[in-house]
Amino acid sequence: MIRALAFDVFGTVVDWRSSIIAELTAFGREHGADADWARFADDWRAGYAPAMDRVRRGELPWTPIDDLHRGRLTELLDGAGIAVNDTAIDHLNRAWHRLQPWPDAIAGLERLKRRYTIATLSNGNVSLLTNMAARAGLPWDSVLSAEMFGHYKPDREVYLGAARALDVAPAELMLVAAHPSDLRAARDAGLHTAYVHRPLEYGAGRDRPRPAAGEFDVTAEDFGDLADQLGA
Amino acid sequence: MIRALAFDVFGTVVDWRSSIIAELTAFGREHGADADWARFADDWRAGYAPAMDRVRRGELPWTPIDDLHRGRLTELLDGAGIAVNDTAIDHLNRAWHRLQPWPDAIAGLERLKRRYTIATLSNGNVSLLTNMAARAGLPWDSVLSAEMFGHYKPDREVYLGAARALDVAPAELMLVAAHPSDLRAARDAGLHTAYVHRPLEYGAGRDRPRPAAGEFDVTAEDFGDLADQLGA
Numbered sequence: 188m189i190r191a192l193a194f195d196v197f198g199t200v201v202d203w204r205s206s207i208i209a210e211l212t213a214f215g216r217e218h219g220a221d222a223d224w225a226r227f228a229d230d231w232r233a234g235y236a237p238a239m240d241r242v243r244r245g246e247l248p249w250t251p252i253d254d255l256h257r258g259r260l261t262e263l264l265d266g267a268g269i270a271v272n273d274t275a276i277d278h279l280n281r282a283w284h285r286l287q288p289w290p291d292a293i294a295g296l297e298r299l300k301r302r303y304t305i306a307t308l309s310n311g312n313v314s315l316l317t318n319m320a321a322r323a324g325l326p327w328d329s330v331l332s333a334e335m336f337g338h339y340k341p342d343r344e345v346y347l348g349a350a351r352a353l354d355v356a357p358a359e360l361m362l363v364a365a366h367p368s369d370l371r372a373a374r375d376a377g378l379h380t381a382y383v384h385r386p387l388e389y390g391a392g393r394d395r396p397r398p399a400a401g402e403f404d405v406t407a408e409d410f411g412d413l414a415d416q417l418g419a
Numbered sequence: 420m421i422r423a424l425a426f427d428v429f430g431t432v433v434d435w436r437s438s439i440i441a442e443l444t445a446f447g448r449e450h451g452a453d454a455d456w457a458r459f460a461d462d463w464r465a466g467y468a469p470a471m472d473r474v475r476r477g478e479l480p481w482t483p484i485d486d487l488h489r490g491r492l493t494e495l496l497d498g499a500g501i502a503v504n505d506t507a508i509d510h511l512n513r514a515w516h517r518l519q520p521w522p523d524a525i526a527g528l529e530r531l532k533r534r535y536t537i538a539t540l541s542n543g544n545v546s547l548l549t550n551m552a553a554r555a556g557l558p559w560d561s562v563l564s565a566e567m568f569g570h571y572k573p574d575r576e577v578y579l580g581a582a583r584a585l586d587v588a589p590a591e592l593m594l595v596a597a598h599p600s601d602l603r604a605a606r607d608a609g610l611h612t613a614y615v616h617r618p619l620e621y622g623a624g625r626d627r628p629r630p631a632a633g634e635f636d637v638t639a640e641d642f643g644d645l646a647d648q649l650g651a
Contacts, residue, residue, distance in 0.1 A: 253586070304553055314586035317561040321536055329549035329562045334584070352566070354485070354546030 189379055189417070191353045192299060193308035193331065195340075195364035196316065198388045200296075200307075200325065201286035204228055205387075210282035220269045225390065227263060234259030239310060239339040249337055251312040256280055283311070284318040288325065289385065295410020296326055302419040306331045308349050308362060310339050329353070341372030350378070361405075363413065367398045374403070381405035381413060421611055421649070422587045424531060425540035425563065427572075427596035428548065430620045432528075432539075432557065433518035436460055437619075442514035452501045457622065459495060466491030471542060471571040481569055483544040488512055515543070516550040520557065521617065527642020528558055534651040538563045540581050540594060542571050561585070573604030582610070593637075595645065599630045606635070613637035613645060 197203045204225075211224040238255040241247045257280045264276070299305055306329040307316050316330045329352075333339045336348035350357045357377030364370050365385040374380050380403040386394040400406070407413035429435045436457075443456040470487040473479045489512045496508070531537055538561040539548050548562045561584075565571045568580035582589045589609030596602050597617040606612050612635040618626040632638070639645035 300553070304549060306549070312586070313561060313563075313584040317536060317538070317585060321532070321560040328553040329545060330560075331545075335567050352545040353549060354544070 189361045190355045190359040191304035192361050192363055193306050193349050195369050196307050196309035198385055199365040200292050201288050203286050206286040207282055214279050218271050222267050230263055231259055243339050252310055253312055256283055284315050288323050291409040291411050295414050298414040299419045300326055304328050340369055343376045346373045346376035346378050370403050379404045383407045421593045422591040423536035423585045424593050424595055425538050425581050427601050428539050428541035430617055431597040432524050433520050435518050438518040439514055446511050450503050454499045462495055463491055475571050484542055485544055488515055516547050520555050523641040523643050527646050530646040531651045532558055536560050572601055575608045578605045578608035578610050602635050611636045615639045
């Protein structure tokens with residue numbers, strides 16, 4: 188019944204927070220700047236949803252995540268009184284292209300790929316997802332991005348666009364994500380859903396509540412567990 | 420200077436003709452139908468450019484290659500007096516998702532991938548390219564298709580769209596193709612170009628003339644030679 192799996196990426200496949208904190212720490216060391224980098228990372232990430240929502244409401248024209256990230260980054264650097272040149276800002280902004288996968292991600296994807304078509308379904312732009320896959324060795328069959336559909340998740344067009352691009356019915360496609368809001372929107376568009384619990388996404392001791400049992404088709408502890416449950 | 424390689428697929432990466440002849444032969448055996456399958460394959464392929472040209476001229480709305488292939492296939496089956504059900508036609512039409520790579524393709528791509536971002540840039544639809552990659556083990560970093568840009572090659576929007584999607588300048592992107600017309604259009608759009616000679620694309624003894632020496636940035640005998648010349 189399920190023919191393809193589409194994966195949310197930030198937080199589900201890759202550990203954005205640890206990766207960004209490590210990049211910020213290296214940036215600070217190189218440029219002689221200091222800040223609470225964990226908090227800076229959280230503030231950077233916190234700018235993401237509101238910026239996308241401005242695009243979703245039509246207040247901004249289509250704007251790739253790289254540009255949304257950069258706008259927020261320059262605000263935060265200004266706020267922290269850190270002045271560096273554009274090249275340094277560009278390099279730091281591309282930290283989102285260099286995120287590290289969760290430890291179970293690649294082995295789990297390799298297993299799932301034997302049985303299902305596996306693709307990204309991320310709000311990240313194509314180049315971000317492509318560079319990340321090449322660098323981290325993520326074995327996607329296809330890189331699908333909100334950019335291709337001109338809509339950000341949770342707009343329904345993204346989920347339906349992915350099914351159309353993969354030439355499967357919505358019910359033959361399963362979204363895999365660590366975020367209930369993404370999964371609910373996918374379910375409303377007719378997709379199947381797999382929730383993967385990522386207790387460290389927001390840092391140690393900041394686990395979020397699990398969705399109610401049975402709300403999604405599958406609930407998994409990691410990608411190995413997901414592969415077990417999906418018979419891959 | 421070159422950061423990414425975009426590959427034409429049919430004829431450049433995969434041997435469509437031998438693959439389609441083998442699929443047609445199996446189809447004939449299964450359904451008790453006989454025909455000159457090599458000629459049938461050539462006639463099927465010959466319908467491809469005129470059908471795309473109708474889309475390019477605006478006589479047809481955007482139509483994926485799967486549908487263009489299917490339209491031509493049903494004409495050819497009717498002409499040959501072969502009647503089978505829709506499921507059999509659909510399966511046969513998806514032969515284009517199951518094309519086999521040239522013997523040098525995967526090893527060459529693995530080498531090139533170490534140094535460059537590698538992506539498809541094909542008129543094939545996303546699901547066709549995705550299924551082909553999964554089945555054949557083609558190690559793309561990204562699957563880029565004309566479908567994403569709403570234009571077929573050689574429309575300039577496809578070449579420029581690929582550079583934009585990969586976030587590189589046109590001159591940082593090299594099109595790899597066995598077809599001079601594709602390469603000329605890419606060059607006109609500002610891309611670099613690599614011609615790969617595929618003497619067997621149209622069958623033994625049907626080699627086409629090579630382009631003039633120096634017309635393209637690189638001329639290679641196969642993907643291993645291309646990797647040698649590009650230092651990968």
